[in-house]
Amino acid sequence: MSGADAAASFDPLRPRLARIAYRMLGSVADAEDVVQDAFLRWLATDRDEIREPEAFLRRVVTRLCLDQLKSARARRETYVGPWLPEPVVEAEEEVEDVTLPLLMALERLSPLERAAFLLHDVFGVNFDEVGETIGRDPAAARQLASRARTHVRAARPRYDLPKEKGLEIAAAFFAASRSGDMGALRGLLAADVSLWSDGGGKVPAGLKPIHGIEDMIKLHSSLARFFAKEMSRVVRYGRINGLPGFVTIEPGGVLQTTALAIEDGRITGIYVMRNPDKLGHLGAVH
The missing domain is CATH 3.10.450.50 (Nuclear Transport Factor 2; Chain: A,)
Structure with missing residues (x-):
């Protein structure tokens, strides 16, 4: 497969991958960098051997984000004043599934809790895949998501405001x-x-x-x-x-x-x- 073929199979998935990366990192620029890095890895992969490109790329993006979070936490310890995620101003037709208070609550989770919660509760990924993505068995992934759910419950909106x-x-x-x-x-x-x-x-x-x-x-x-x-x-x-x-x-x-x-x-x-x-x-x- 050529570079054009790789782009053709990757580009339809790019918005969803960017959503995962942004919710993991809270930074638009960092999310874009991670998605581009994932594309470069996709180019270098024997794509004929990949049965489910979306699942494969979701794992790549999540693992890259976990690596980024390690250094991001150190930087935020020296951040001047309160740290907020980069704002995303939504287009008219968009509906945001992770609000700003919830993004801030996610900051208090461990990287693995954050990944398990987002992949399962927000993006609907089953725990078998979540476990494979974060290097844990499905039961451990389920426990991580449950623990995260408990921590962020208060940050989730109680009802939809028109x-x-x-x-x-x-x-x-x-x-x-x-x-x-x-x-x-x-x-x-x-x-x-x-x-x-x-x-x-x-x-x-x-x-x-x-x-x-x-x-x-x-x-x-x-x-x-x-x-x-x-x-x-x-x-x-x-x-x-x-x-x-x-x-x-x-x-x-x-x-x-x-x-x-x-x-x-x-x-x-x-x-x-x-x-x-x-x-x-x-x-x-x-």
């Missing part, structure tokens, strides 16, 4: 937070709301998460003074990693994404990405 309602709340949050209307903002927030802001040490951002409605109101009261001088500009509203939110150009020309976790009509989590290294793939949204 897309239109979520974007309506996102627009109301943007208007209240930028105009300085703290009364309207208070009405949108849950009492135990939390905020994570990832600047990676490259742009100004909170070095620690903020928890509780009163501290959130204080923060936005301070920020309102800056917005009075230079207002944010909304590039677009949409779903970001499964959550309603928006992409903005902030004072100083900083590109930013804001994703909102919402329960019972109130905002419980605010996830702000400001690190330019994690927003390069959104360059076209300007």
